[in-house]
Amino acid sequence: MKVQDLAKKELLPIKRPVHGGQGWKLSDVEDFSHNLNPYGPPAELPQLVSEAVEQLGHYPDDTSADFREAVAAHHKVSPENVIAGAGSAELIRLFPEVFLSHKARVIIPRPSFSEYAHACRMQGANVMDAPLCEGDGFRLDLNAIYEKLPLAKAVYVCNPNNPTGTVESRKRVLELIDECERAGKLVFLDETLLELVDRHDDVSCMSEVKECTNLFIISSLTKSFAIPGMRIGYGVGSEEIINMMDRARLSWNVGVMEQYVGARLVRDHMGHVRRAANMMAFERQRVKAAIDRTGLFSPLSNESFFFFARVSSPRLSGEDIVEHLLPRKVLVRDCSTFGRPFERFVRFSVKTPQKNDLLMQAMDETAQEIRSTAFGARMHV
Ligand SMILES: Cc1ncc(COP(=O)(O)O)c(C=O)c1O
Structure with missing residues (x-):
């Protein structure tokens, strides 16, 4: 066999x-x-971890409620706009599981973080490259994206982009989100690296999820707190998107330790x-x-x-x-x-x-x- x-x-x-x-x-x-x-990581991390160890005798809260509340308060959105993940990597996988069927097409800038294309291809989706132009500081070519948009179901954007480090202005990203909304397309925005950029508050689109039904944004504690060994990240999106993703989410996807430490870090250590x-x-x-x-x-x-x-x-x-x-x-x-x-x-x-x-x-x-x-x-x- x-x-x-x-x-x-x-x-x-x-x-x-x-x-x-x-x-x-x-x-x-x-x-x-x-x-x-x-x-x-902050000096208090070992103390937080040892407090969490005491709770390992029970299953995690399947809804990650306390962590989601901490994230919602940080980004001034509602907990209903937040989904927790075992790293943002889990949510990169979950998004196409929920929204892409076989042969669906997505637009992904190139070069960008390799996990997006991998997760989409796992669902049998086709990836349409949107090359980033070196001469333009590897900025998004919005016109090229708009040309392909009628064929696609979703557009991916990483801001700042991994590996190029390019930071797109909020104005440009919002223009893309609006164009996608009009065309009935989803936007997957990765802001995992943004908290470590000094002008992140001027760039982030987190607060837009209340208005934009087509927007899903991921972020993570991995980079911001230098804790790649703890798998804790989150997605912020319109309530409709979060609701759909929550249906498919793995039960107990975020461990007790990650939820406890994650909530404390977001509340007290930004x-x-x-x-x-x-x-x-x-x-x-x-x-x-x-x-x-x-x-x-x-x-x-x-x-x-x-x-x-x-x-x-x-x-x-x-x-x-x-x-x-x-x-x-x-x-x-x-x-x-x-x-x-x-x-x-x-x-x-x-x-x-x-x-x-x-x-x-x-x-x-x-x-x-x-x-x-x-x-x-x-x-x-
Ligand atoms: C741009 C970007 N997004 C997402 C991730 C996934 O990180 P994590 O699953 O640790 O949140 C990484 C990790 O390297 C990354 O570089």
């Missing part, structure tokens, strides 16, 4: 998405490949996130200036707290840069997994001043090393 013949045929061409943030497996390396709060966002807003200018001076990459765009950097030398790939930096105890993300056009890109985040000094020094040494070899001959330095 060939088990493969019994599996759903949509599964056969599908590969698992590849992610950064693997630095913890390497000892003595500073991991700039993930986009977590560089201050780490200041920790804001401090990190403000510090990184300052640091990213310093990192950009220093790394631009090395000539290792095309000038960096610094809208966000991570950089998507094109290697200047046409002879070098992102993987080569990773290999040059690793002996200097710095890990950056090789972006070749986002597709062939991105083989010459790396992604790295801004961290605390001291760690950024290490990054800048390693980049500078790498540029000098490359310049002294034939490979660097065409670098513009």
